[in-house]
Amino acid sequence: xxxxxxxxxxxxxxxxxxxxxxxxxxxxxxxxxxxxxxxxxxxxxxxxxxxxxxxxxxxxxxxxxxxxxxxxxxxxxxxxxxxxxxxxxxxxxxxxxxxxxxxxxxxxxxx
Amino acid sequence: xxxxxxxxxxxxxxxxxxxxxxxxxxxxxxxxxxxxxxxxxxxxxxxxxxxxxxxxxxxxxxxxxxxxxxxxxxxxxxxxxxxxxxxxxxxxxxxxxxxxxxxxxxxxxxxxxxxxxxxxxxxxxxxxxxxxxxxxxxxxxxxxxxxxxxxxxxxxxxxxxxxxxxxxxxxxxxxxxxxxxxxxxxxxxxxxxxxxxxxxxxxxxxxxxxxxxxxxxxxxxxxxxxxxxxxxx
Numbered sequence: 001x002x003x004x005x006x007x008x009x010x011x012x013x014x015x016x017x018x019x020x021x022x023x024x025x026x027x028x029x030x031x032x033x034x035x036x037x038x039x040x041x042x043x044x045x046x047x048x049x050x051x052x053x054x055x056x057x058x059x060x061x062x063x064x065x066x067x068x069x070x071x072x073x074x075x076x077x078x079x080x081x082x083x084x085x086x087x088x089x090x091x092x093x094x095x096x097x098x099x100x101x102x103x104x105x106x107x108x109x110x111x
Numbered sequence: 112x113x114x115x116x117x118x119x120x121x122x123x124x125x126x127x128x129x130x131x132x133x134x135x136x137x138x139x140x141x142x143x144x145x146x147x148x149x150x151x152x153x154x155x156x157x158x159x160x161x162x163x164x165x166x167x168x169x170x171x172x173x174x175x176x177x178x179x180x181x182x183x184x185x186x187x188x189x190x191x192x193x194x195x196x197x198x199x200x201x202x203x204x205x206x207x208x209x210x211x212x213x214x215x216x217x218x219x220x221x222x223x224x225x226x227x228x229x230x231x232x233x234x235x236x237x238x239x240x241x242x243x244x245x246x247x248x249x250x251x252x253x254x255x256x257x258x259x260x261x262x263x264x265x266x267x268x269x270x271x272x273x274x275x276x277x278x279x280x281x282x283x284x285x286x287x288x289x290x291x292x293x294x295x296x297x298x299x300x301x302x303x304x305x306x307x308x309x310x311x312x313x314x315x316x317x318x319x320x321x322x323x324x325x326x327x328x329x330x331x332x333x334x335x336x337x338x339x340x341x342x343x344x
Contacts, residue, residue, distance in 0.1 A: 026136070026140070027133075027136065027137065027140045028140050028143065028144060043156075043157060043160035043164060044137060044140055044141065044157055044161065045129070045157065045160055045161025045162075045164045045165060046160070046161075046164050048133040048136065048137050048161075049164055049168045051133070052132055052133060067139070068143070070142070070146050070147075071139035071140070071142050071143045072117070072138070072139060072142045074135045074136065074138055074139030074142070075135070075136065075139065076139065076140075077133055077136040
């Protein structure tokens with residue numbers, strides 16, 4: 001069985017946001033999705049560095065989109081998860097749920 | 112309806128200071144968001160965070176290059192100091208005032224002997240003093256090409272630490288020995304020497320503390336032409 005690296009915390013957030021957004025995922029909606037979920041400010045630059053790292057790991061692929069005058073003539077880059085990326089996300093979910101269920105202090109929303 | 116103009120200085124910095132395959136997309140995203148109503152402060156915050164995050168990521172992946180750049184910047188500034196000293200000794204012209212005095216003064220004392228600093232700063236000379244670090248930043252940017260932003264920032268950070276010894280003048284009494292890292296020109300040996308510093312005043316100490324790293328960074332940005340996005344293998 002091939003050994004895979006653990007996904008970092010922010011890598012997992014970006015990957016999950018990407019999966020959730022579907023085909024139209026690029027930097028801005030991904031960072032907005034993470035901000036809405038976490039309540040924290042997210043730098044778009046951090047999102048792109050993480051996407052670059054995920055792409056090097058083979059977990060996401062990118063494609064160039066359209067350029068618009070609003071973007072100063074610069075094209076968007078859309079990202080989508082690969083099959084490997086989906087497997088890694090499911091594995092991360094299983095791992096976290098297993099660990100989560102064994103921590104009684106965090107169950108039931110108790111302070 | 113008029114289109115809002117993105118902050119030009121922030122965009123100029125982004126195009127030069129970010130090394131990432133998605134640089135164009137990042138700049139496009141920020142422009143798009145700004146034109147949809149985000150504030151100038153938001154644009155600047157995103158710019159500065161992108162510069163730092165991309166530089167840290169690049170240094171983590173190419174640490175050797177960053178170390179090489181810092182070493183090279185040290186050699187270039189040392190060479191400038193020695194050149195200035197040689198010209199000063201030969202001609203009597205106070206070109207010593209044209210260079211950054213901190214590490215150089217310590218090296219001058221170590222190599223040439225004597226004690227105390229013969230550097231006497233004046234207000235106009237602070238402007239001229241910035242020229243050598245700007246040229247060093249520019250040279251680093253030219254030499255390291257696409258890796259320039261991270262390496263220039265490393266150099267600026269390194270020299271911030273080195274010239275922070277000048278801040279000790281702000282805190283210490285006149286004549287208190289402060290450590291200066293000195294590099295022997297021929298043997299290449301480095302040592303920390305304790306040199307009694309002449310108190311040249313808080314203003315000059317603060318100005319030099321701010322001037323050197325900022326000048327290196329400015330020179331690096333001027334030397335880095337915006338190029339096509341770096342393609343990661």
